[in-house]
Amino acid sequence: AQSVTQLGSHVSVSEGALVLLRCNYSSSVPPYLFWYVQYPNQGLQLLLKYTTGATLVKGINGFEAEFKKSETSFHLTKPSAHMSDAAEYFCAVRAGAGKSTFGDGTTLTVKP
Amino acid sequence: GAGVSQSPSNKVTEKGKDVELRCDPISGHTALYWYRQSLGQGLEFLIYFQGNSAPDKSGLPSDRFSAERTGGSVSTLTIQRTQQEDSAVYLCASSSGLAGTYEQYFGPGTRLTVT
Numbered sequence: 321a322q323s324v325t326q327l328g329s330h331v332s333v334s335e336g337a338l339v340l341l342r343c344n345y346s347s348s349v350p351p352y353l354f355w356y357v358q359y360p361n362q363g364l365q366l367l368l369k370y371t372t373g374a375t376l377v378k379g380i381n382g383f384e385a386e387f388k389k390s391e392t393s394f395h396l397t398k399p400s401a402h403m404s405d406a407a408e409y410f411c412a413v414r415a416g417a418g419k420s421t422f423g424d425g426t427t428l429t430v431k432p
Numbered sequence: 433g434a435g436v437s438q439s440p441s442n443k444v445t446e447k448g449k450d451v452e453l454r455c456d457p458i459s460g461h462t463a464l465y466w467y468r469q470s471l472g473q474g475l476e477f478l479i480y481f482q483g484n485s486a487p488d489k490s491g492l493p494s495d496r497f498s499a500e501r502t503g504g505s506v507s508t509l510t511i512q513r514t515q516q517e518d519s520a521v522y523l524c525a526s527s528s529g530l531a532g533t534y535e536q537y538f539g540p541g542t543r544l545t546v547t
Contacts, residue, residue, distance in 0.1 A: 352534050363436070363523060363538035364475075371534070410474060414534055419465060419488065424474040 322347040322413045326423035334431050339383075339398040341426045343411030346392060352414040353394040355385055357407045358425075364410060370394065381405070406430045434458070436539035438524050444545045445514055453509045453542045457526030464507050465527075465536060466499055470520040478522075481507065482529060514546045 327342040345351060352371050356364040368379025375387040381404075385396045394411060408427050412420040437456045445451050457464050466478040477491035481501045492498070496514075501507040511518055521543050525536035 354535065356538075361540075363540045364525075365538070366535050369535055412475075418482075419477045419480050419491070420475075420536060421477070422467075422475040 322351065322415055322421045324411050324413050324421055324423035326409075326411050326426050328426055329424065330427045330429065332429040332431060333401045335403055336400050339396070339401045339405065339428065341396040341409050341411075341428065343385075343394045343396065343423060344392055345394060345411070345413040347413055347415055349415045353385075353387060354412040354414070354420065355379065355383070355394075355396050356410045356412065356422075357381075358410065359407045367396070367409075401428075401430045403430050403432065436524055436526050436537050438522075438539040438542050440542060441540065442543045442545075444547060447516060447546055448513055450510065450512045451514055451544065453511075453522050453544070455507045455509070455524030455526075455539060457505065457507070457524070458537055459505075460528070461526035461537075462504065462529035463527040463536075464501055465525045466507070466509050467523045467525065468520045469523055469541070475523065478509070511544075514544075516546045519544055519546045 323346045325344045354369045355367040358364050367383050368377050370377050370387045378384045383398045408425045410425050411423045414420040439454045462483045464481045467475040479499045480488040496512045499509045521541040523541045525538045527536045
């Protein structure tokens with residue numbers, strides 16, 4: 321069984337500020353972890369993924385996430401928010417092949 | 433190359449009617465998934481196809497929902513006797529199915545509105 325909890329359905333930051341979106345997961349086997357971004361009226365786009373190896377993974381648009389097994393977390397960060405980062409972000413967990421389980425999403429608002 | 437495509441992009445139907453939603457995965461991808469995204473909600477898994485294996489239908493919410501995948505490529509999700517609670521965005525995704533490359537590529541979705 322696997323599950324994902326995204327803490328905070330809405331996060332608001334000022335342009336240039338740190339972005340931190342929280343994700344905790346549970347999985348009965350070593351997980352694959354993903355962050356996706358969804359812009360209005362579009363499908364999901366992969367930001368980054370963790371499968372094995374280095375626990376700090378870098379993705380597109382300056383985002384990165386760190387897999388912390390002891391904390392069962394995979395938080396998404398970006399040092400400096402840009403207006404174009406405003407979107408909905410989804411964390412997902414997968415145990416190998418098969419379906420992914422998604423969190424409920426976090427809407428990021430960036431204030432000028 | 434072409435990504436995952438879905439049609440129609442929008443569908444409005446009356447309660448009780450049947451609808452078919454289509455997904456064209458990325459060429460060569462052996463795995464195909466359907467998810468449902470209701471307003472303000474995350475993605476709800478519906479069904480998963482992998483090659484010639486029996487599909488994982490564990491997420492289908494009722495027997496009004498069915499899906500098939502013909503020739504290992506195009507997939508159709510059918511909802512019979514639609515209800516208002518079926519209104520949602522239906523997302524299709526595909527992946528290569530190769531070990532270690534499990535990222536899913538999503539289509540733009542079909543927005544279904546049941547009136």
